Amino acid sequence: VAQDSGINRWVYCSEEIKRDSMNQVTISEALYQADLEKEFCVVYQPQVQLETNRMVGVEALVRWQHPELGIISPGIFIEIAEKNGFIVPLGNWILERACRQVQELTELSEEPLNLAVNVSFIQIQQEQFVEETLAILQKTGFPPERLEIELTERSLFENRMEDLQKIEELRSHGIRIAIDDFGTGYSSFGILAKVKVDKIKVPREFIDRVDSNQNSQRIVETITSMAERFELTCLAEGIEREEESTFLRQLICQEVQGYYYAKPVEIHKIKQWNKSAGELSSGLQ
Ligand code: C2E
Ligand code: MG
Ligand code: MG
Ligand code: MG
Numbered sequence: 001v002a003q004d005s006g007i008n009r010w011v012y013c014s015e016e017i018k019r020d021s022m023n024q025v026t027i028s029e030a031l032y033q034a035d036l037e038k039e040f041c042v043v044y045q046p047q048v049q050l051e052t053n054r055m056v057g058v059e060a061l062v063r064w065q066h067p068e069l070g071i072i073s074p075g076i077f078i079e080i081a082e083k084n085g086f087i088v089p090l091g092n093w094i095l096e097r098a099c100r101q102v103q104e105l106t107e108l109s110e111e112p113l114n115l116a117v118n119v120s121f122i123q124i125q126q127e128q129f130v131e132e133t134l135a136i137l138q139k140t141g142f143p144p145e146r147l148e149i150e151l152t153e154r155s156l157f158e159n160r161m162e163d164l165q166k167i168e169e170l171r172s173h174g175i176r177i178a179i180d181d182f183g184t185g186y187s188s189f190g191i192l193a194k195v196k197v198d199k200i201k202v203p204r205e206f207i208d209r210v211d212s213n214q215n216s217q218r219i220v221e222t223i224t225s226m227a228e229r230f231e232l233t234c235l236a237e238g239i240e241r242e243e244e245s246t247f248l249r250q251l252i253c254q255e256v257q258g259y260y261y262a263k264p265v266e267i268h269k270i271k272q273w274n275k276s277a278g279e280l281s282s283g284l285q
Pocket of ligand 4: 045059237238257
């Protein structure tokens, strides 16, 4: 390997790039041919109130199982779907499916659940975005006050003035806005200056080992106190260990989410948990 010439290495790299871009093309085409109902499903990860350990909401996360390519992670296909535009019909399908499933589950329950749905900046840029979102709420009977739209900093930053107005319009209907992966994009403060939001989500990378890593502690403390200063709800993502949740209890952080509490699961599992009064202690999964 040490004798590998620069040229050989270049050849190796270019093979890899070719393979990658071929995968991209394969996935891109597979997306367009996909049968939404057959190949896609939505799973739900509980969002837990830290103080009470109760499930107060769920985040909808899409899953794709292609008949030949197998399971493809959203970390890979969402970006491709954004590039080829498939994210628009897919995003609407996810929203409708999630609203319907969570509505059916909580209709007869005294413990209504909030529903958080990830929305891509490509979706917001569609002229019809607000109209279509409201139509889905109407069609499924899901109350706007219980819907939360998760946006990334990137999506907010890249959006034009008219898209920020769409966000305000959604809020005027009672829909809440969360900033996902706060602090990992380019302009966290810029966004808070531009648009009013309701919640910020502290990303998993800062929560990982936060109990023992002083830099992560400083970052998480800064984000949670900033959230308080802006009167925003704070949710910490990716809690995997008890020590991490214990650390967060010393801070002002209302909600948590992560494998320690529950992994993303199918709707019937959420139904069981909701019936057991939404009480989530680790190990229920
Ligand atoms: P995200 O919105 O930040 O979602 C959190 C991701 O972290 C999810 O991965 C979730 O399964 C995972 N996760 C949750 N708790 C833990 C934990 O304790 N440890 C670890 N290691 N991971 C945890 P997933 O489902 O693979 O989604 C990845 C990303 O893909 C999401 O990040 C989101 O940006 C995007 N995505 C997923 N579903 C959708 C969707 O329906 N629409 C759009 N536009 N994007 C989606
Ligand atoms: Mg999210
Ligand atoms: Mg996130
Ligand atoms: Mg999550």
